[in-house]
Structures are given as C-alpha cells and as structure tokens.
Amino acid sequence: MSIETTPDARATELAEELGEAITELPAYEAFLEAKAAVTDDEALQQEMEAFERLREEFLMAREAGTATNDDLLELQAAQEELHDKPKMSAYLEAKSDIELRLQELDHIISEPLAVEFGETAGGCCQD
Template sequence: MSETQPVEDAVEGKLQAFIDAIENSDTYQEFMAANERLENDDEAMALLDGYRQKQRQLQTSFDQELMAELQEIQEELEQNETIQQHRQAQTALVELLQETNDVISEPIGMEFAQSSGGGCC
C-alpha cells in the first residue's frame, strides 16, 4: 500500500462529507423539490418544450414571425409560477456551489471547479 493511500482515503472521506452537507442543505432540498414540481407540471413542461423547439427553429432560419412566437412563449415562461420557483431555486443552488468553490479555491491558490484541459495530446 502506498503512503498516499491514507491521504487519498481521508480526502475521499471529506469529499463524501461535503457531498452529504450539500445534499442535506435547505438550498439543495428546495432545488430538488422545485425540480420535482416542474417535472410534474405538464403546462410548464409544455411551455419549456415549446420554447426549446422555437429556439432550434430559429437557429436554422431566422424568421420574424418565429421570433415573435418565441417572445410570446418567453413571456408565458416568466409568468409561470412553477418555472419561476425552479429558476429561483436553481439560482440559489448555483450561488451556494460558487461560494463553496470560492472557499476551496482560495487556500489551494487555484480555481477548484475549473477544467485544466484534459487529454493527453
């Protein structure tokens, strides 16, 4: 067994504790509840699907009428309570994760949640 194994085991233990803390946080729980409400809201899901479909259509050909339809759906999205609650919960979760990233990044002197590239070639 290598000397680094106990250190790696300790890191994995702390990582699991960190994951558990995030999963048990009110912010995460609120996001998961909002996500479930969204997935179970047929009207909200239909609006989101319609919006995505119009976006894809606009990518292939710009059409003023299509743009107007997209804006109309966007207004409906902004008025849909389920979607707004989901967006707020998602924003709060992203802020929490950014804060944790900042706390971890500072002592190690580099951006923790940043890709360092990848690939061998």
C-alpha cells in the first residue's frame, strides 16, 4: 500500500530540498566564506564597531536637529573607507550576489502564485 503525500507535506518537503540546494550554491558558499573572513578579522570588527558608533551619533544628532552636512560627509567617508577594505568589499559583493540569486528564486516560486512569495513569507504588510 502506498501512502499518498498531502499537498502540505509535499510543499514542506520541497521547501526543505530548496533550502538544502541553496546551501550548495557557489554564491552561498562564497557568502559564508566572505562573512567568516569579516567575522574573524578583529581589526575589521573594531573598525565596524567604530563606524557603527559614528552612525549612531549621527542619527542622534539628526534626530536632535543638530546634524550638519559635514557630519553626513564624515559618515559617508567613514562608510566608504570601511567598504573599501578588501575583506569587507568581498563580503558586500558576496552578499549582493546571494541576495540576487535568492530574489531570482523568489520570482520563480512566485510566478504561479497570486502574491510575491518572499514578501509574504517575510511577514511584511504591503499593498
């Protein structure tokens, strides 16, 4: 006697297979490697923390109405300097690559649906 697979069970099985297949994508593997390189670099982590402090200070100043154009230019320069670091640049490129691939997969999944799969799965309320 064969056991029929329900549509819910089949969808879950396919989702699990898709998740496993994504982990095997070269873009995903490159993303993980680049992320690890950034995470494991103590000096880069310190630079990221310094940038985050600068960003927070700017946001607080902007909220208080005391932020200047020079403050914004300083923040932008600090971000450019951080993004120009080889490991950070490689990470941002790998992140962009995997995000684009996931968007492509989202589009393929969403094609037969009446809604965008990724937006709905993300729980965001959009009209």
